[in-house]
Amino acid sequence: QVQLVESGGGLVQAGGSLTLSCAASVRTFSTYRMGWFRQAPGKERDFVAAISWSGTITYYADSVKGRFTISGDSAKTTVRLQMNTLKPEDTAVYYCAARDPRIVRSPRIATDYDYWGQGTQVTVSS
Numbered sequence: 001q002v003q004l005v006e007s008g009g010g011l012v013q014a015g016g017s018l019t020l021s022c023a024a025s026v027r028t029f030s031t032y033r034m035g036w037f038r039q040a041p042g043k044e045r046d047f048v049a050a051i052s053w054s055g056t057i058t059y060y061a062d063s064v065k066g067r068f069t070i071s072g073d074s075a076k077t078t079v080r081l082q083m084n085t086l087k088p089e090d091t092a093v094y095y096c097a098a099r100d101p102r103i104v105r106s107p108r109i110a111t112d113y114d115y116w117g118q119g120t121q122v123t124v125s126s
Contacts, residue, residue: 002026002115004096009120012086016124020081022096022117032115033099034079035107036070038092038122045095049081050107059107064090086124093119 003025012018020036035050049070050059058070069082079096097113105112 002032002098004098004115004117006094006096006117006120009094009122011123011125014086014088014124014126016086017082017084018086018122020083020094020096020120020122022079022081024077024079024098026077031101033101033103033107034070034072035097035099035113036079036081036094037097037110037113038090038094039119040092043092045110046092047108047110048094051079053101061108083122086122088124088126091122091124093121095119 005023006020008018008020010018033053036048037045038048039045047061048064049068051070051072055072067085072079096117098115099113103112
């Protein structure tokens with residue numbers, strides 16, 4: 001069982017930055033693939049970014065590529081999402097998630113993730 005707790009959300013003006021953190025109850029990278037998703041009101045939960053078990057391979061949605069960076073700490077218990085040049089369309093609840101590393105297909109599929117945090121609200125004002 002993995003417990004995930006997100007933090008770092010808030011209100012920021014367009015063009016600003018925020019860093020989200022996801023603290024895991026266990027060492028995650030050696031056991032799980034980690035990802036970030038987001039969900040805006042009335043919309044589906046969308047993939048944002050993911051990181052490999054080694055922490056060296058990253059994946060991004062096209063909408064955030066070049067602006068967001070996913071990373072993990074050396075203890076492999078915290079995953080971060082650095083968000084720069086934020087836009088109003090980035091407004092959503094952001095979720096951290098973990099999935100079985102034996103799943104080899106794209107990390108962009110939300111239903112492949114077994115564990116989810118409670119989410120943290122990010123609001124970008126124009």
